[in-house]
Amino acid sequence: MIKSKKIKALLMTMSLSLLSIQSVHAASYTVQSGDSLYKIGRLFSTAANTIMQNNNLSSTLIYPGQVLKVSSQTYTVKSGDSLYLIAQNFGVSVDSLRKANNKWDNLVYLGQTLNIPSNNYTSVSPNSGQVSASVISHTEAEIDLLARLIKAEAEGQPYTAKVAVGAVVVNRVQDSRFPSTVTSVVYQKDAGYYQFTPVVNGMINKPATAEDRKAALEALSGADPTKGALYYFDDSTTNKWLWSKTVALRVDRMVFSYY
The missing domain is CATH 1.10.10.2520 (Cell wall hydrolase SleB, domain 1)
Structure with a gap:
């Protein structure tokens, strides 16, 4: 009987956690300085032309502060969460999680909704001279x-x-x-x-x-x-x-x- 109660409690906890994870096809992303549709597409594993279509854009020109619809899984922050733990749970880097949410501090609050970036995304510093993982397959x-x-x-x-x-x-x-x-x-x-x-x-x-x-x-x-x-x-x-x-x-x- 005791074991049964523990199992039920565990299942309930798992269910509540799963409710925090949503699959949303129209999440919002705010364009940041230096962004391009290509870079945003890499961040969320979406083709640039798909973002154009979903936002009725007639060209690839975008501007900082512009809000775009993106296809992204989202997560609702629960008690005990931190950026590090959320990133770890989804197998993404903290840097990419920050980038996906234009969030550069460490504060998260209960009920906050965060975009989850692609776990294949790698941040690149064009002027660093350092080569990161490739964004396309090549020989x-x-x-x-x-x-x-x-x-x-x-x-x-x-x-x-x-x-x-x-x-x-x-x-x-x-x-x-x-x-x-x-x-x-x-x-x-x-x-x-x-x-x-x-x-x-x-x-x-x-x-x-x-x-x-x-x-x-x-x-x-x-x-x-x-x-x-x-x-x-x-x-x-x-x-x-x-x-x-x-x-x-x-x-x-x-x-x-x-x-």
Whole structure:
């Protein structure tokens, strides 16, 4: 009888805990400085174009303070909780939990609802020179391929431009409108034309430098100075279609733009 009561009490406690966890498809996320749809998508394991559709956005431009609907599991804080314990229970880092909730102190209160980030999310510091876990799958050969593309497209340009070239490829891999691997993006043909000039003129075959490889690894780890660009071109181009795109970043003679 005593054992039965203990089991019932345990089951009741588990049930109450489970009630604190919700699966919500329209949680709210407040855009922070430096955010992009791509970065927010990584945080919640959602494609950038899905976030655009769910929020009726006509472009990838977002601004700090903007509230977006995101697909996220949420958790309601209960007695005895802390950020550390919540992060530990969900298998995520405290940093990513803070990021998902724009919360930079340690205070949580009973009944507070928190967004739970993807447990595959890795924070990236673009200027640190440190390489974190990759945000997309790739092979060693694809690191070299991306580095060679960076060399061909941004040789002689500032280092930021090199990382940005790599980021455009990563952004395309992440976008459902483009192929899903580094190799297929670099060698993609559209209407019979290759997307990247170095593939056509053979510059893609020139060996990359150590700096080119470093830029490739940073881009693969999620560093993106463009905040989501999908195109780049030289500012001397007269292509009206390219100039019709929203400019995301200019570095020296290179222009990076959104879809």
